[in-house]
Amino acid sequence: MTTEREIKETVRERYAESARKVTTSGETSCCDSGPTENVISSKLYTTDELQGLPQDAVVASLGCGNPVAMADLHEGDVVLDLGSGGGIDVLLSARRVGPTGKAYGLDMTDEMLELARENQRKAGVTNVEFLKGEMEDMPLPDGSVDVIISNCVVNLSPDKDKVFKEANRVLRPGGRLAIADIVARGDVPQDLRRSLEAWAGCVAGALEEGEYRSKLESAGFTGIEIESLREYTAADAEGAGLGDVLQKYGKKGAEQVGFASVIVRAVRPVLSGAEGPGRSGKAAETPVVATVSESAEPGPGRCC
Numbered sequence: 001m002t003t004e005r006e007i008k009e010t011v012r013e014r015y016a017e018s019a020r021k022v023t024t025s026g027e028t029s030c031c032d033s034g035p036t037e038n039v040i041s042s043k044l045y046t047t048d049e050l051q052g053l054p055q056d057a058v059v060a061s062l063g064c065g066n067p068v069a070m071a072d073l074h075e076g077d078v079v080l081d082l083g084s085g086g087g088i089d090v091l092l093s094a095r096r097v098g099p100t101g102k103a104y105g106l107d108m109t110d111e112m113l114e115l116a117r118e119n120q121r122k123a124g125v126t127n128v129e130f131l132k133g134e135m136e137d138m139p140l141p142d143g144s145v146d147v148i149i150s151n152c153v154v155n156l157s158p159d160k161d162k163v164f165k166e167a168n169r170v171l172r173p174g175g176r177l178a179i180a181d182i183v184a185r186g187d188v189p190q191d192l193r194r195s196l197e198a199w200a201g202c203v204a205g206a207l208e209e210g211e212y213r214s215k216l217e218s219a220g221f222t223g224i225e226i227e228s229l230r231e232y233t234a235a236d237a238e239g240a241g242l243g244d245v246l247q248k249y250g251k252k253g254a255e256q257v258g259f260a261s262v263i264v265r266a267v268r269p270v271l272s273g274a275e276g277p278g279r280s281g282k283a284a285e286t287p288v289v290a291t292v293s294e295s296a297e298p299g300p301g302r303c304c
């Protein structure tokens, strides 16, 4: 029986190792397959976006989409990136929200936080803060964030209900989510679900799309849109270093391996009379006022 703690520890160790690889040899790859180029994490960002970012922030990128390109960020917004890794999406968000806004990165892995803070230092940006913590228990007050982004991280959580509940809590009414993630197409074989290696590799914990939607609804989100970015083939899984795992646990030689990268958008609705501080006891420091827009542009995402 695999416990939530075991999953978290395996994930943490895996990404600590990824961070160390970047720090010591400048290499890594999404959901950690090895030193080769990863079809899932490569080519997610345009050359213009990457311009001026520290090389280690780019090399450390382990995402499966480009949530910043899809989040319709505005000057002055407060953004929170769940599982910020080496910090690439936090640094990109900081550019978009400008000096009157703020970009937080949240990560549970010390080595990743160290790398991200070093990347922040190299980038010379001050409207950024990296926080240590778990996305199942976010260290931010109620209603303090305009936009939550995340890149290939929610699938890693053993308790997605908690993640979505916390996301709903820290967002202000009218605040929104733009998450790049992996979803499963159909049932994931039980053996695969139990594989810690596959969990840390972003596949075993992937929700089916309908399940993703219903968990977001249960947490109180509305306006849920799930847009497919890329359906993975067996060759993609192989390229991402997951071929052996999928072969071993029952997704054999299929043209499609039953996983896709998606961008998920949702809104915390504005409900009259039901808002205000006190939902968690983590009181909001400042009321956040910003406009809500739903016009996110699809980007070049290719997924974790």
Ligand SMILES: C[S@@+](CC[C@H](N)C(=O)[O-])C[C@H]1O[C@@H](n2cnc3c(N)ncnc32)[C@H](O)[C@@H]1O
Pocket (backbone or CB within 6 Å): 011, 012, 015, 016, 030, 031, 060, 061, 062, 063, 064, 082, 083, 084, 085, 086, 087, 088, 089, 106, 107, 108, 109, 112, 133, 134, 135, 136, 150, 151, 152, 153, 156, 157, 304
């Ligand atoms: C696949 S990497 C993605 C990193 C980053 N979003 C990117 O696009 O490069 C997953 C990251 O999420 C972090 N992480 C995984 N589970 C987490 C959790 N429950 N709470 C906070 N961080 C988590 C890991 O430490 C790791 O840095």
